[in-house]
Structure formats: C-alpha cells, structure tokens
Amino acid sequence: MEKWINWLGRDQLQSELSPDLRDEMPSGLESRPAFVKEGSRYRCGRCGSICCLRQAYPCICKQHCYYCRECIQLGKVRACDRLISLPETGGFKPLEQPVLKWKGILSPQQEEASKDILQTVRQGGTRIVWAVTGAGKTEMLFEAVAEGLAEGKRVCIASPRIDVCLELSPRLQEAFDQVDMTTLYGGSGEVYRRTQLVIATTHQLLRFKEAFDVMIVDEIDAFPYYLNEALYYAAKKALVLGGSQIFLTATPDRQMLKAIRSGRIDATILPARYHKHPLPVPEARLLKGSLGHGLAGSCNASAHLLRLLQKKRRCLVFIPTILYMEILLPDFERQFKDWRFAWVHSKDPERKEKIQQMRQGELDFLLTTTILERGVTFADIDVIVVKADHAVYTEAALVQIAGRAGRSSAYPEGEVTFYCEHWTRPIKRSIRQIEAMNRTARKRGLLQ
Amino acid sequence: MSCCGWCGTVVTPPISVSRLLTFDTHPDKLCTLCRNKMIVLSSCKRCSECCRIVQEITVCSDCLMWRSLYPKLSSGHTALYAYNERAKDIMTAFKLKGDCELAYLFSDDIRRALKIFPANTCFVPVPSAEESLSIRGFNPVELLLEAAGVNYDKALTASRDTGRQAKKNRKERLRTRQPFTLCPKRSKAIADKPVVIVDDVYTTGRTLYHALEAISPCQPSSLQTFSLFR
Structure with missing residues (x-):
C-alpha cells in the first residue's frame, strides 16, 4: 500500500x-x-x-x-x-490556522463573489463566476480555498493555458505557504507527487479520477466549443462525487448563458473591473467598397494606427491568421519603418522576449494573432483589430481582445477599434455584451 | 469543410470545376501553412543519386562513398520531402507517440510517387527490429504503404537487433552491421522483377544500403530505393 x-x-x-x-x-x-x-x-x-x-x-x-x-x-x-x-482517501497533514497568509483587501463586489464561492465549496455543486476582464478573479478564490484546505479537502485549480498555471502557482504558494502543492503541465519534467493542493492544466486533469473535493477551472472559455466538451468531461471525472466545481469565465458561451439566465446553474456576475472604471466599448468601423481580400481594411487600419502612434499611444494590433500576417508584414515594414514594432504568433520561438519588450515600453506597437487575446496585461494601450469579421474572432475572442485595453488602474482608458467589411454576429454580440456589463455595473453602483 | 491532418486547423478547400467534375472528395490533407513548411525535393537542387539538397547538381560526397563501398549496388533513390523540423515533428508523433492515423497524411503523395514504377514492381518495406516492433506494435513503413493502398512484399526480416538508429550519431550509424536477412520463401517471387525498397527516412543511407545488399542475391531485374523524407 x-x-x-x-x-x-x-x-x-x-x-x-x-x-x-x-x-x-x-x-x-x-x-x-x-x-x-x-x-x-x-x-x-x-x-x-x-x-x-x-x-x-x-x-x-x-x-x-x-x-x-x-x-x-x-x-x-x-x-x-x-x-x-485507486479511490482518494484524504488524510492530509492537518494545517495550522490561519491557513491563508494573504493580507489584501477585496473590493465590495469581490467580497460578495468570495462569499458565493465559499458557499459552493461548503455545499457542493456547480457555480459559474462570470467576471469581466480585469475584475481580479484570483483573490476572491482565496477564502474558499483556505476553508477547503483547512477541512482537509483536496483542492485543484486548473486552467487550459500553461501561462496561467505558471503565473498562479507562485501566488498561491505565497498565500498558502504551509500547504504542500504541485504544478502539473505537459513537459514540466517533474515526477508526479500527490499533494493536497494541485495546480494543473486542464489536460492533466485527465490523469485523475475522483480525486478532488474542490475543482476550480479558470478561463473555461479558452477553447472553442468542441474542445470544451472534453474539458468539462475532464473536470467532472477528476471530481469526487458530490464535490464542488467552480468555473471562472469572462465570456461565457451561448449554452452557458442560457443556463445562467434560466437559473439552472448558480452564477455570480461581476460586471465591474477592480479599478471601478467602465470597460472600454469597442467601436466597429465598417469599410465600404473594399478589395475583397480585406487589404483595403488594413490600409484604413494602418492610417488609424499612424494617427494613434503620432499621439504617442502604444498599440496592440490583432491580425486573424499567421498567413494573413505574412501577407501584411511587407506593407507594415515599409509604412512603419520609423517606428519600433514586432510581430508575434503561436509558432514564434521569441514570443516571450517580444512580449516582454512591449511590456517595458521598448516597442511602439505589436502585431499579433489571437494568442495575446487573453492572459496578458499591458498598461495603457489601444487595441486595433484588423478584419474583425474573420471566422477566428468569436464573440468570446472579441470580448477578450477588447478587455486588453484600460486594464491598469493608473490608465483605465483605452480605445478599441474593430475594422471589418461586414457586420458579423460576433462583432455585434461582443459590443452588446460589453455594454450590458457596463450598464449592470452602473446600476449596481459599482462604477466611480 | 475538413481539418488539416497535422495542425487541426479547419480548412475550406476552394471549389473548382475540375474538383466538381472528378468528384474528388479528398483534397489536400494539410492546410496551406503546413503544406508550405514541407520542402518538395523535386523542386530543389539535389544530388542526382540520393535527392539530398546540395548547392550544385552533382553526385554528393556520401553517394561517392557508397559507390566505392558497393560498386554493383549503385541505385537510384527517390525521396519526396526534405527531413526538416516539421518533418521531424511529424515522424516523432507518428513513430514515437504511435499516432498511426498520421500514415494517411502522405498517402496521396506516396501513391502518386510509386505509380511511376512499372506495374510488376515489388515494393519491399524496410523491416522493424523486433524490439521496436514490441514497443510500437507496428512497422511505420508498412503502415505508410497500406495507407497509400500499395501492395508490398515482406521479403526482408530484421534478424539481428542493432539498436535504435535514431539514438546513434552519424559515425555509429555508419558502423552498424548488417541487420537484415532475405526471407527464403519470398526470394523466388522477387527474382527477375524490379524491386523498390521503401523506408520512411533516408538519413545516412546505411539502412537502405544494408537492405540493398541483403536483397541483391535473389537477382531482381532492377533495384531502387524510395523514402518519404531525405
């Protein structure tokens, strides 16, 4: 044994x-x-x-x-x-009070969400936490995780993205310093060890069966729907019967929205950012009489980019695919040879360095595919989306992209512009969703 | 609508009149991006013997060495794609991870390339060593041929285990001893027929020359080699 x-x-x-x-x-x-x-x-x-x-x-x-x-x-x-x-039997080392070493202060809206989550951890069941980009999701988990751990429950925090896991793990280790914990992701090279607190990519959850009493999944919407099904399966399989599941999302999909509206799933909605300023609402600019391949769209977008750069703004420019980026690059290189810029995509080996340069202000703008749509924070930037009517931009993707602007409390403003040739459903719905969130926040008095 | 066989991107192949008329329901299995990463050797400057990419079209130094080692076995080698990073990734997923379905990625290319040989040609796959067969469960070359719908002849067997080629460096590879023996039952079927020995990757040429040496006693009418990557 x-x-x-x-x-x-x-x-x-x-x-x-x-x-x-x-x-x-x-x-x-x-x-x-x-x-x-x-x-x-x-x-x-x-x-x-x-x-x-x-x-x-x-x-x-x-x-x-x-x-x-x-x-x-x-x-x-x-x-x-x-x-x-082999069924999980528990029996972890008892913890000394206080389990939680984190000493921050939650905003009233976070406080409320934290209580909701705590209740779900106590009772079991599923809860969706729908929090806008930049609402401060991690902090409001702390209290519930602390109580779960104190009761000897096994807790897992999962995310589809490795970056998120790697960012979470030091923060959690600091907050729960006496708790044994591991971070699991593909290619970590570590030998698996059983611990009470586990941080894992959702892929790694497949290696568990009925192991966790509390399962928290961040960014459940990071994948398109067909992949999502596997994710729910993994989260459910890794959960003990009658355990509690908490799903965090900034952009719930249609099915989930329906479930929330009909009240089939408990939901907590956080419509305001931590810094109490409204979300920047994207402006969609429709281009008429374009050339079919959308190059006219990029011309207009590049004129707009030039205007912003001359105003000393820094920008994030989203381009739908790598192929499209390769087509546009020569144009950009010609037109913006006096500016400092770089391009990143999922297959770029230097992507971390380039993102770091952008963060430190060494670049004026960054061309990117959808890989930067979530997870990254740059202070004080504007966002331009070229060809926003492309199929890669789903409603969730556009909401996330718009959420890149105005994230820091020092610079809560930011301009988001979508360039498109047609109005598509995702464009309309994403704008509507952001406006609705701002309205709700105002109604609840959560904005300054 | 279909998915790229390698990266899974959804691709919508353009509708063309010829495709509608021929009822061609199997368009390219790779998306444009992945397709662009594959280097087609027939459009490159290459060694006239082994298809290696070279600066000037001549016979490369390796092939000259093989000529002096095996003066009678000088064969023609055909390879389809360069063994670049992408090709390595694909072969790792196929052979090491064991994703057999990837055999279909190049089935059309292989079928087209092998059609050039005469109709009575015997295609002989390079056999897997007993050890790797027990780990993988399949012979990658045979799978590639099966996926392409090509009939093959298992005329060679791996009699001696010489260790995994992929784990050796060039010098060690070249020093490998003959691992193959001719299957006596099959040798008659091959006699006086053109024979093409098929492998997945041509790296140093050592394996294929061993195979050529092993098969030459049954006197095929011609002897050539083929590999997917070079």
Whole structure:
C-alpha cells in the first residue's frame, strides 16, 4: 500500500504501471477497459472522446486495436489496455490556522463573489463566476480555498493555458505557504507527487479520477466549443462525487448563458473591473467598397494606427491568421519603418522576449494573432483589430481582445477599434455584451 | 469543410470545376501553412543519386562513398520531402507517440510517387527490429504503404537487433552491421522483377544500403530505393 500512496485519485493505464507496483495490487483498486463500446462507436475511457479512426491498427497485443488520438499526448490509450484507479482517501497533514497568509483587501463586489464561492465549496455543486476582464478573479478564490484546505479537502485549480498555471502557482504558494502543492503541465519534467493542493492544466486533469473535493477551472472559455466538451468531461471525472466545481469565465458561451439566465446553474456576475472604471466599448468601423481580400481594411487600419502612434499611444494590433500576417508584414515594414514594432504568433520561438519588450515600453506597437487575446496585461494601450469579421474572432475572442485595453488602474482608458467589411454576429454580440456589463455595473453602483 | 491532418486547423478547400467534375472528395490533407513548411525535393537542387539538397547538381560526397563501398549496388533513390523540423515533428508523433492515423497524411503523395514504377514492381518495406516492433506494435513503413493502398512484399526480416538508429550519431550509424536477412520463401517471387525498397527516412543511407545488399542475391531485374523524407 505504501508504494501506492502517490496513486490515490490517479487514473492511469495498466501498461504504464512500473513492475514493482504491478507486483502488489492493493484492494479497492478499480480496473476498467480503456475503451467503452457505445452502440457501434468506441469512447476513450480517459478523455471521453469518441474514437474516429479510419481503421484499427496493428498493436502491441499482436491484434488490431483502436487507440485514442485526442489524448495521445498523455500516452497512447489502446483498446486492449485497461485503466487503473485507486479511490482518494484524504488524510492530509492537518494545517495550522490561519491557513491563508494573504493580507489584501477585496473590493465590495469581490467580497460578495468570495462569499458565493465559499458557499459552493461548503455545499457542493456547480457555480459559474462570470467576471469581466480585469475584475481580479484570483483573490476572491482565496477564502474558499483556505476553508477547503483547512477541512482537509483536496483542492485543484486548473486552467487550459500553461501561462496561467505558471503565473498562479507562485501566488498561491505565497498565500498558502504551509500547504504542500504541485504544478502539473505537459513537459514540466517533474515526477508526479500527490499533494493536497494541485495546480494543473486542464489536460492533466485527465490523469485523475475522483480525486478532488474542490475543482476550480479558470478561463473555461479558452477553447472553442468542441474542445470544451472534453474539458468539462475532464473536470467532472477528476471530481469526487458530490464535490464542488467552480468555473471562472469572462465570456461565457451561448449554452452557458442560457443556463445562467434560466437559473439552472448558480452564477455570480461581476460586471465591474477592480479599478471601478467602465470597460472600454469597442467601436466597429465598417469599410465600404473594399478589395475583397480585406487589404483595403488594413490600409484604413494602418492610417488609424499612424494617427494613434503620432499621439504617442502604444498599440496592440490583432491580425486573424499567421498567413494573413505574412501577407501584411511587407506593407507594415515599409509604412512603419520609423517606428519600433514586432510581430508575434503561436509558432514564434521569441514570443516571450517580444512580449516582454512591449511590456517595458521598448516597442511602439505589436502585431499579433489571437494568442495575446487573453492572459496578458499591458498598461495603457489601444487595441486595433484588423478584419474583425474573420471566422477566428468569436464573440468570446472579441470580448477578450477588447478587455486588453484600460486594464491598469493608473490608465483605465483605452480605445478599441474593430475594422471589418461586414457586420458579423460576433462583432455585434461582443459590443452588446460589453455594454450590458457596463450598464449592470452602473446600476449596481459599482462604477466611480 | 475538413481539418488539416497535422495542425487541426479547419480548412475550406476552394471549389473548382475540375474538383466538381472528378468528384474528388479528398483534397489536400494539410492546410496551406503546413503544406508550405514541407520542402518538395523535386523542386530543389539535389544530388542526382540520393535527392539530398546540395548547392550544385552533382553526385554528393556520401553517394561517392557508397559507390566505392558497393560498386554493383549503385541505385537510384527517390525521396519526396526534405527531413526538416516539421518533418521531424511529424515522424516523432507518428513513430514515437504511435499516432498511426498520421500514415494517411502522405498517402496521396506516396501513391502518386510509386505509380511511376512499372506495374510488376515489388515494393519491399524496410523491416522493424523486433524490439521496436514490441514497443510500437507496428512497422511505420508498412503502415505508410497500406495507407497509400500499395501492395508490398515482406521479403526482408530484421534478424539481428542493432539498436535504435535514431539514438546513434552519424559515425555509429555508419558502423552498424548488417541487420537484415532475405526471407527464403519470398526470394523466388522477387527474382527477375524490379524491386523498390521503401523506408520512411533516408538519413545516412546505411539502412537502405544494408537492405540493398541483403536483397541483391535473389537477382531482381532492377533495384531502387524510395523514402518519404531525405
């Protein structure tokens, strides 16, 4: 049993077990087939996705087997394999009061949300916290996490993005200094160790089964819908029956909005930013008689950019795809050769350095694809979106992009402009959503 | 609407008259971005023997060495793409992670390239070592050929385990001993037919020359090699 202590609450493949573990199988071990047959389809037991392979492939079992493509990054799940899990038993080292070492002050709206979250942690169930970009989400989790930990519950904070996890982990370690905690993400190189507090990417949650009493998922909207389903599956699988789930989001999707409006899910809405200024409302500029490929749009946008730069403003310019960026780059290089600028995209190895340069004010503007749509904070910038009618800009993406402006309390103002050739639903809806949030905030008296 | 087989980006292939008329429902499996990352060797300056990218079109120094080592085996090698970073990523996912479905990524290219050979050609895949077969469960070359719908002949077997090529440096690779033996049952089927030995990646040429050496006793009418990457 000693050897298995680290594997409490884990969900792993039988073929991955080390030989010394295999010798000594404890009682209470649950073993189930890696693939579940549903009618004529097969579902992966680890990630819950339906297998969509063209054929079964030759396998180590000398037969032909299906495998799961969705979660292959965590190791191949073969149909002939089995998944092994051991129920979590708790029994963590008792903590001394006060568990929470953080001494900040919450705004009245954060205070309210913090109470709501605490209640969900006590009662179990699901709660959505819909907080606008820059509302200060992490701080309002502290109280609830502290109580959960004090009661000996196992707590997990997950996010789809590695950047967010890496940013969270030192802050939490500081706030809960006596709590043993690990940060799990792909390629961390660390050997897994069972701890009471876990920070993980949502992908890593697939390796757990009924492990956590409290599951907090940040930025649940970071992926398009079809990926989201896997995320909910992972969050649910890793949660103990009757545990509490808290989802944080700045831009709930349609389905979630419906659930919130109909009252099917408990929701807490935070419509104002921490600094009590309204969100910058984007202005959409429609271009008439354009050239079809949207180059006219970028011409107009670049004239606008020039005006802003001459006013000594710093800008973030969003461009829909890498391909599009490659087309536009020569134009930008010609037109803005006197200005300092850089471009980043998801496949750029120097992206961290460039973002750091922008943050330190060494660049006048930064061209970016949607990778900077969330998570990053630059003080005092304006935002321009080129070709905002492109399909990559969903409602959530546009709200997030608009949320990059005016984030710091020293510079709460910022200008957000969308350039488009057509009005699209996401453009209209994102503007409407931001305006609605500002209205709610004003009504509740949360703005200065 | 379909997804890029590598990066998963949703692509909407343009509708063209020829596609409508031929009912071609299988457009490119890669998106434009990923496609641009692949370097097509037939449009590059390359060694006339092994398809390696070189400055001037001649026979490269490696091939001259192979010529002196195996004077009778001088073959023609055909390779489709350069083994650049992207190709390495794809092969890692395919072979190491075991994502077999990726075999279909290049099925059209391979089918088209192998059509050039005469109809009675025997395609012989380079066999996997017993050890890697037990870890992976599949032979990547055979999967590539199956995905392309090409019939192949398992005329070679890996008799001796010589360790993983990918873990060795160039010198160690070149020093590898002959790992292949001819399958006696198959040798008659091959005799007097053109033979093409197929591998996934051509790095030093060591593996393929071993395969050529092993297959030459059954006297095929011609002997050539093919690889997806070079």
